[in-house]
Amino acid sequence: MAKRGSRRTAAANQQRSQQSKRARVRSGWRLWLRRLVIWGGALALIGALFLGAAVVFAERSLPSYNSLAATQPGQTVVVRARDGSELIELGPSYGQWLNSDQIPQVMKDAMVSVEDRRFYSHFGVDPIGLVRAIYVWMTGDKRIQATSTITQQLARNLFLNSNRSFDRKVREAVLAMALEMKFSKQQILALYLNKVYFGGGAYGIDSASRKFFSHPATHLSVGEAAIIAGLVKAPSRFSPTADVDAAVKRANVVLALMREQGRISASEAAVNPATVKLKKDSNENSVRYFTDWVLPQLEVMVPDTTEPLEVWTTLDPGMQNAAAQAIKANAPKGAQGALVSLDRDGAILAMVGGTDYVTSNYNRATEAMRQPGSAWKLFVYIAALEAGYTPDDRVKDVPVTIDGWSPHNAGGSYAGEMSVRDAFAYSKNTVAAQLGNEVGFGTVASVARRFGITTPISTYPAMVLGSSEVRVIQLTQAFAEISDGGFAIQPYGIVKVTDTKGDVLFQHQPGRFGQLIPDYVAAGMTDMLQTTVATGTARAAQIGRPVAGKTGTTSLNKDGWFLGFSSGITTGVWMGRDDAKPVPGLHGGSAPAKAFADYMNYAVKDRPVEQFKTELKLPEWQQEPDDEHYYDGNPGDYYYTDEQGNLIQPNKPETPGQMAFPPGSEPGAQSAPSRNSPNPPSGDNGQAASDDFLDRAIGKGPGASPAPPPRTTLQQTGPRAVTVQPGG
Incomplete structure (x- = not known):
């Protein structure tokens, strides 16, 4: 127990x-x-x-309501054409300020429905929306959805940046509640609708309405209000000027939300946004290629300021439209095109960087680097004319091999003896190769540098046929310098910049930059360029008045060029594919020359017909058979280049007491044939002129001194693959 x-x-x-x-x-x-x-x-x-x-x-x-209403951050830039008309307005555009009672109720309802349905009941932060977003995130979504109310968005737009940090969200919430304390719901909504960004530089509903529909926001319809309200989420994606279908689809979402929340009737919700008449957007056209190129230059032209600016440019609206149409109408299917047109002082009259700016804003006129083909022969023949050739001199179009390289003509035929003029006009590759070999490939490269080419230049033999890539605007500049008699020019697009008061902040100063080549070389080059259009490879560029120019085509028809001038206007045209694939049938004498003619017919219509200066007034040293005449007369009458083709200023020898000599007369200097040379032999040795003449021209013989080393050299970086098309 x-x-x-x-x-x-x-x-x-x-x-x-x-x-x-x-x-x-x-x-x-x-x-x-x-x-x-x-x-x-x-x-x-x-x-x-x-x-x-x-x-x-x-x-x-917080500032007062009126202070916030007057705040307009950002800088507006109005770009004007040469006639003063407005080309484009960039930067923030605010339209007219609308008070709450001026804003259509349908616009208020549309914005509240899509952006903040509980706007009238929360205190700046929406607790219900925040809880819902957190729940969605916890049940599978990897990130918390946007929960910003209209008031929070206003606070962010007015006072904060767009960083997604926790600290910024807290400050945003605090400012939103402060706004709710200080202002009424109607004031907050009015501030928001007048300041929210709708894309394309438009801030506020009035600016957006004028941009997209060509009328003030006070006249917005239901469909238009739905389109504008739908832009806030993604202005660029839903912009009606960029993607009409996306804008209409988004607007239908807004209408459905408005109907669901009882803010419009069923009949109003049935409105088809696709029937809304949109304003044609003039900003998204070929003018943008020019403005994209010219506006960055303001950074070095005007002082740092946030005030609105007016930029007066050289662009001619009519010529720009004609240029865009010429490129679009003539560019082969699948190919792009570019055009630059310069006045005689370098002013850019038209610039087209592609067939469609909306599809591709890549500016092929100023940025793309492409092989110029036979258009490069401009520099080869300039070097030859400087060395003593004239258009009437006789050369041989025969097979030739230079350092293991054997160029061929288009079609594989050879014409035998012909003039320098005809060899250039018919773009004979063998003659260009011989001339380049005689004057020196480094000399040709130096001439190109002198004429404004800044891209890398090869000094291998194939360079004479355009194996080195160039930009359209720079090659056009070189042809414009020939048009101007051999004087240097600098392409420019801005005439002046003014502020809102009309004060001039920048003014372009006209002037010449010096003579690149003597008159007789410019005249001889113009003579050959004119013959190319009259009877040579560029007959498609004829416009019923004197035209001088040159075609260019690269291997497999990857690039087609035509560059020429008439009546003081120089225009360069390029066509090809961005991926450098062949374009069947493309060559310089076809589509590019036709585009040139289409544009130039309009560009020169109001200009007088100008005859070219092609009469050769040769210097005495080129006319006399002996050397003694070099020591007679005024040395300033002569034009000098060194062994690499660089300019030497007359009357300024390198060292005191050293005498300056014209080309071909200094001891050991190399020069090419003059107009008095005997008939050249066959081109088996890669020469277009006789050995006897060359020996005399370069100073060989009794008493001749060894050639001095060149003062400038071009580096060869090793062999590179080059592809050039025979012929122009």
């Missing part, structure tokens, strides 16, 4: 111990829960106090 009682007592004690333990556990859990509630409540209260204090402080620091 005693044992049994002992067992009962032990069991009871164990049970009481377990119950006590469970009681202690429950007591501890409740204790910590109470502590958590108490401390959490205290922290929440402290946080609320701090938040309230922050909101009150922010509210007191």
